[in-house]
Amino acid sequence: MIFSYFYQKSELMKINGKHYHTIWVKESDPNTIQIIDQRFLPFEFKIQDLKTIEDAFYAIKDMWVRGAPLIGVTAAYGMYLGLLSLKKDGNLKEKIIGFANYLESSRPTAINLKFAVDFVLRKTKEAEYLEDKIKIAFETANQLKADEIENCRLIGEYGFPLIEKISKAKKGETVNILTHCNAGWLACVDYGTATAPLYLAHKKGIKIHVWVDETRPRNQGSRLTAFELEQEGIPHTVIADNTGGLLMQKGMVDMCIVGSDRTSANGDVANKIGTYLKALAASDNNIPFYVALPLSTIDFNMNDGINQIPIEQRDPEEVKYVEGWSNNKITKVRIMPENSQVANYGFDITPAKYVTALITEKRVCKATQKDIETLKK
Numbered sequence: 001m002i003f004s005y006f007y008q009k010s011e012l013m014k015i016n017g018k019h020y021h022t023i024w025v026k027e028s029d030p031n032t033i034q035i036i037d038q039r040f041l042p043f044e045f046k047i048q049d050l051k052t053i054e055d056a057f058y059a060i061k062d063m064w065v066r067g068a069p070l071i072g073v074t075a076a077y078g079m080y081l082g083l084l085s086l087k088k089d090g091n092l093k094e095k096i097i098g099f100a101n102y103l104e105s106s107r108p109t110a111i112n113l114k115f116a117v118d119f120v121l122r123k124t125k126e127a128e129y130l131e132d133k134i135k136i137a138f139e140t141a142n143q144l145k146a147d148e149i150e151n152c153r154l155i156g157e158y159g160f161p162l163i164e165k166i167s168k169a170k171k172g173e174t175v176n177i178l179t180h181c182n183a184g185w186l187a188c189v190d191y192g193t194a195t196a197p198l199y200l201a202h203k204k205g206i207k208i209h210v211w212v213d214e215t216r217p218r219n220q221g222s223r224l225t226a227f228e229l230e231q232e233g234i235p236h237t238v239i240a241d242n243t244g245g246l247l248m249q250k251g252m253v254d255m256c257i258v259g260s261d262r263t264s265a266n267g268d269v270a271n272k273i274g275t276y277l278k279a280l281a282a283s284d285n286n287i288p289f290y291v292a293l294p295l296s297t298i299d300f301n302m303n304d305g306i307n308q309i310p311i312e313q314r315d316p317e318e319v320k321y322v323e324g325w326s327n328n329k330i331t332k333v334r335i336m337p338e339n340s341q342v343a344n345y346g347f348d349i350t351p352a353k354y355v356t357a358l359i360t361e362k363r364v365c366k367a368t369q370k371d372i373e374t375l376k377k
């Protein structure tokens with residue numbers, strides 16, 4: 001495959017016509033990391049400074065940043081910020097391991113977090129002195145960021161032919177693609193995983209339309225994916241979470257593409273709660289169900305995702321209240337009786353048998369232990 005067409009620099013993802021990454025080093029101060037604060041989108045655009053490891057921890061935990069690849073990159077910069085706070089004396093090794101454990105405890109499901117923190121840990125071990133470790137942590141975080149951008153770009157290139165094939169079979173009629181949560185550039189650094197093939201198809205003039213699951217409780221679909229697609233001028237329709245099954249039965253969905261927070265070595269896919277139900281409906285209706293993910297999301301040490309992937313449970317308030325834009329400000333309203341009990345599971349696991357294929361930066365791969373194993377090489 002020739003990777004020639006996609007994304008000259010000026011074509012990268014934009015907000016109001018200006019290109020942003022989700023995270024970057026502050027130009028005037030390399031000791032400060034800046035992020036787009038996603039808690040306010042699509043209503044307000046705010047940039048936040050992260051100056052300490054605690055800032056990075058809470059940015060991940062409280063979902064100022066979210067999405068598996070972005071959580072990983074933020075944690076890598078978090079390690080750098082932690083190292084910056086150290087004094088030359090004292091037990092460096094113990095402290096750095098403490099930083100890694102602290103950051104890893106911020107959110108449990110996305111394996112990219114551990115992948116990134118372990119990578120910085122390994123790299124910093126190569127140096128003896130604190131100044132060198134700081135430099136290495138900084139360079140490693142920058143490298144991870146660059147890698148995730150390139151991974152997503154390649155996922156776009158490998159995923160594109162799957163859309164093109166359906167478009168050809170439909171003689172150029174609109175390809176209807178369903179996605180869940182936000183696996184777009186806001187969940188990564190640029191391009192996105194599930195969205196990268198969509199952006200490429202749109203750029204190449206293939207007619208697409210995206211069904212966007214609203215994705216309760218945090219509404220990453222209606223707030224973030226719809227926002228991204230709107231900014232790129234891609235036709236899309238936001239649907240209530242339970243709508244997908246009907247649309248599939250009525251022939252209104254040609255394919256599903258979702259992201260993942262952790263995929264085990266046997267191909268079970270953890271993704272935002274509700275993904276599994278879409279995969280079941282897709283299977284019942286013979287609709288291809290693809291998972292787009294970088295290798296940093298594959299847990300090669302785990303062979304049984306259904307029983308082993310830890311599922312985050314978040315604050316019941318997220319279910320109890322809905323957040324929206326009213327009177328020029330973000331407002332929360334309660335949508336149930338005050339004393340009703342609430343459960344807030346963040347993710348579910350789609351068994352490998354319902355996954356048509358994984359779209360990775362190396363190639364499109366079967367969701368089987370045998371094929372996933374070959375990605376390591």
Ligand code: MRU
Nearest residue numbers: 066067068181183187259260272
């Ligand atoms: O709770 P979130 O918003 O971090 O969950 C995000 C998702 O479930 C995404 O689909 C997943 O991280 C893939 S991101 C490319």
